[in-house]
Every structure is written in C-alpha cells, then in structure tokens.
Amino acid sequence: MNIQHIISEKAPKPLGHYAHSVVHNGIVYVSGQLPIDPVSGKIVNGEIEQVDQVFSNLAAVLNSSGSDWLQVLSMTVFLAKKDLWSIVNTKCKDVFGSYLPSRTIVPEVGLKEGVLIEVSLIAAIRGLA
Numbered sequence: 001m002n003i004q005h006i007i008s009e010k011a012p013k014p015l016g017h018y019a020h021s022v023v024h025n026g027i028v029y030v031s032g033q034l035p036i037d038p039v040s041g042k043i044v045n046g047e048i049e050q051v052d053q054v055f056s057n058l059a060a061v062l063n064s065s066g067s068d069w070l071q072v073l074s075m076t077v078f079l080a081k082k083d084l085w086s087i088v089n090t091k092c093k094d095v096f097g098s099y100l101p102s103r104t105i106v107p108e109v110g111l112k113e114g115v116l117i118e119v120s121l122i123a124a125i126r127g128l129a
Contacts, residue, residue, distance in 0.1 A: 002024065002025070003022060003023070003024045004022070004023040004024075005019035005021075005022055006019055006020050006021040006022070006023060006028075006061070006064050006065045007019055007020050007064075008020045008021075008060045008061045008063070008064035008065075009064075010038060010060035010063075010064065011033065011038055011057045011060040011061050011064070012033075012034070012036035012037070012038045012041060012057060013038075013041070014031070015034075018031050019031065020033075020061045020064070020065075021061050021062075021064070021065045023065055023066070023125065026124055026125045027073075027122060027123070027124060027125070028062065028065040028066070028067045028071075028121070028122070028123040028124070028125060029121075029122055030058060030061050030062065030065070030120055030121040030122070030123065031061075031120060032076075032078070032118040032119065032120040033054050033057040033058050033061065033118065033119055033120070034054065034057075034111075034112065034115050034117075034118055035049070035050035035051070035053040035054050035057075035115060035116070035117060036053070036057070037053060038057065038060070043112075043114045043115060047081075047083070047084055047087060047116060048087055050115070050116045050117050051084065051087050051088060051091050051116075051117055052091070054117050054118070054119050055091055055095060055119070058119060058121060059095075062121070062123060065123075065125070066125045066126055067123040067124065067125055067126055068123075068126060069095045069096055069099070070096070070099050071123045071124040071125065071126055072096070072099075072101040072121050072122070072123045073101055073102065073122045073123055073124060074101060074102040074103070074104075074121070074122045075101055075102070075103045075104070075119060075120070075121045075122075076103075076104045076106070076119065076120050076121075077103065077104070077105045077106065077117065077118075077119050078105075078106045078109040078111060078117065078118040078119070079105060079106065079107045079108070079109065079116065079117055080108070080109060080110070080111045080115065080116045080117070081107075081108075081116055082107045082108060084116060084117060085105060085107065088105065088117070
C-alpha cells in the first residue's frame, strides 16, 4: 500500500500523534488545522485573524501534499461561534473563487480553549483530479 504521511514545515507542528496529512491513491486527507501561528506556536487573536490563520495553515499542508485549493473535494468546518459562519463564507469565496467543494459546517462545538475554528479537508493530488 502506498501511504505517505506528510508533515509540513510551514504549518504548526502537530499537537498530538498525527500527521498534517495522509496521501493515499491520489487523495490527500488533511488533519484539522487550528488557528496557530507556525512561527510562535501560539493561537492568534481575533475572529478574522483565526479564520485567516487556519486557511493559511491549510494552504501550507495542501502545498506540501502536492495539492491546492482547486483540488479540494470536501471540507469540514467546526465553529465555536455561529457568528463566524459569514466570515468563513467570505474566506471560502476568496480561496476557491467559483470552484465549489462539498462542505459541512458544525456550529457551536467545544474546541480547544481560545480556538474559534478548526477545518479539515479531503483533496486530490494536483494533476490527478
């Protein structure tokens, strides 16, 4: 079985026993990313800043895994506050443009203290989709 475990140097170090992503048969399974600055290792402050940081971390993992935003098949978004829904919608329009992946948003989830958002993805490898 050809399984690759990817740890991106441009995303925050995993906080537990997991890889940033696992690649198998041309599909990238991205672990949930938190709004942690990869340089400081700290959770960023502010709603928009947290959303931006999560998407930045996701982009780093996708890139390290041989994928990108236009290869995302599905995303799952966990929100600690329903108010973030519109911020996430705006950010998705920014990164995806007219491309529409499948998406699930789970509001009012008890996340790590201080964390307002976590996002995981499933994507294809560039050139295989």
